[in-house]
Amino acid sequence: METLRAEKVSYSYQTKYQKVDAVREVSCIFEHKKMYAIIGESGSGKSTFLSLLAGLDVPDAGTIYVQGQSLKEMDRDAYRLNQASVVYQSFHLFPLLNALENVMLPLEFKGMKKKDAKRAAQELLHKVGLTEKIYRQFPKMMSGGEQQRVAIARAVAAGGEVILADEPTGNLDSENEEKIVELLKNLAHEDGYTVIVITHNPSVAEAADHVFRMKDGAMEAVR
């Protein structure tokens, strides 16, 4: 089942001195229950394309379809809130909230009662392999791998069917990297998410069902 589709999507940055065509007529389809890797050299347009898929930026040309509906015709804020979650290399956890509160936040934001949000957050932390020990810890007291797992739990708490991850293992050692890759793969294969991961890491790309490569803003299917 198709979750996301890009059709001839282009995006340029206009700076004071130049125009950079970061994404050029990219077309591709992402299906549910699948994990995708996007590889490519630095500056090839990967993060820009991800931000278009996430609804954080709007294509200059072309269309992104979410389950067949043009993102242009949808409420982008609702799409970001309810359907697409982004996970970053540097985790972006709220430093003044502990692990449990970080995961509870999107749940409460959506109107869940505190008690229910707490229970759901505990389940999610359990799901990403974290124990009770972590609940009260603040991000700066956690390891990189733990922070990334909390960030993924929070992305899942935010709901939706699409998880977009920009270099999610970029700051991790190989042992933690393996755990995160396993986690993302399970979210796709077992829980039905569409997982799209930008990576420089061959072993992360190896784990994906399909691989795309970006080059100078254009995209090609590798496998």
Ligand SMILES: Nc1ncnc2c1ncn2[C@@H]1O[C@H](COP(=O)(O)OP(=O)(O)OP(=O)(O)O)[C@@H](O)[C@H]1O
């Ligand atoms: N805010 C911006 N203003 C102007 N140009 C930008 C901006 N952000 C990115 N670019 C340019 O757009 C192109 C694509 O950048 P992008 O960040 O998408 O690449 P990337 O593939 O994610 O690279 P990396 O692997 O280094 O993260 C690059 O040439 C970059 O310099």
Ligand SMILES: [Mg+2]
């Ligand atoms: Mg990038």
